[in-house]
Amino acid sequence: MKDATAIVGIGQTPFAKRLPESEKALACRAILRALDDAGIAPSEVDAFASYTMEETDEVEVAKSIGAGDVTFFSKVGYGGGGSCATVAHLAAAVATGQATVGVAWRSRKRGSGARPWKNTSVQLPTPAQWTRPFGLLRPADEIGMLARRYMHEYGATRDHLFNVALACRNRANQNPAAMMYERPLTREMYMTARWISDPLCLFDNCLETDGALACVIVSADRARDCRQKPVYVHAAAQGLPAQHHGMVNYWNDDPLTGPAWTAAQHLWKTADLCPQDVDVAQIYDAFTPLIPLSLEGYGFCERGEGAAFTEGGALEIGGRLPLNTSGGGLSEAYVHGFNLINEGVKQLRGTSTAQVPDASTCLVTAGEGVPTSALLLRS
């Protein structure tokens, strides 16, 4: 697997609270832009991967964009936990000869569409019988519960969570494509914002976005002939820890160690790199507390030190670990983390709007708190 495949094309639509086109049309636009970016004809595509929550299936996408005969297709579960796994599945398929040109994508009208947690008939069965009747209704409530415990155990404060929100917002303020491009964030705005689920306020939560993104994966050999500088998939991993319970991970011995720990263990085992070698990170940020948890899980610091790690501008450009340099889910767009993948590619091409000088390695992670996945990319 190591460096055997590369991302050679990326594409995206605009991001907005409301876009007029359908999710299917947005998916096709993002995919065709990614293929054009790579200089690969749609008829050469023979593999697809997306999320189980993706509403547009491979049949619709393939026949719309004019794909050729498709020999590999895969869907990954657990919402934003599947983002990096879409690339990982395609990398494995290409590396093992099951396909030659893979497209991963996510298209979602979460800005103008329905909030999933409002659907009571779908949401009530197992394990929601143990949580939702008590008013633990939304992902923000479920993660808020873990966040308060984390703050209690390790002395983390709202200022630590603000550090995360601010770093993402500062990068979005450099990125014209970001929904929050022209919206700076101050500490006073953060500290006086309305609560969503105390201890989490408005700015601890990701955006609601309409938009789509895609990327193209080919073999390292093929990548050398493509239009763009290849970004190699150095290592990839999924993570479902023993006795894990998803976002309501209250029912095991150690609820504060989540899927990041499992994915990280495999990722670093198979990589030539260690956490100290990572130049820039795109860490899944549906909620600010996921960042300190992930910093610990992926080995950037010890257990309980994730909040303190964010101090002193560590997550800003020039800091120890520049974070979510497009603005992330908190401030660029929330498309189940796919923008984090494409931003990782931009950093390693040297084309980010908040470029980390000479970045050659990037960690990209999927949702923490749910069965997850991660990619280690290198140029």
Add this chain to the structure above:
Amino acid sequence: MANTNTGVNTDVNTDTDAHAHPNAPAAPAAALLSPVPDDDGAPFWEYTAQGELRVQACTQCDALRFPPRPCCPHCQSFDSEWRRMSGRGRIWSYVFPHPPLLPGYAELAPYNAIVVELAEAPHIRLVGNLVTSPDAALNSVDPAKLRIGAPVKVAFHNTDEGTTVPRWLLERP
């Protein structure tokens, strides 16, 4: 085990300008959600209806497990029983949800939702609500009284839909 049905997608949202009160106007006196038991969970709710808090236990290796499931993750036995708990525990964590929420909950917001670790088995934790009496509202306790580690005891509340849910009272109100 995580399940795709439970809102694993991590979004609530946030855009400051986006409808400041997306849930308003709330429907009057909307009902709270009742548990929808699955095969594994049904006995738990049958016991709460009798005023008993019981947790599934393996009859081979004695390990308690929650949420209930068909077989024991330690010894793989399919034989289990439902063991009665004292109903005492401590608050492990808590949140105060604010809108946007489903209508019945929005009317009570901010209310508390808590996780209680059971005295007999601290790794068994139940989500619930801290209330001043079994039939009091989810927002009946002064938020300042909530703290991690506070001792609590179970009480049982009969819902309008005919199910019985555990609720929690402070040992020292």
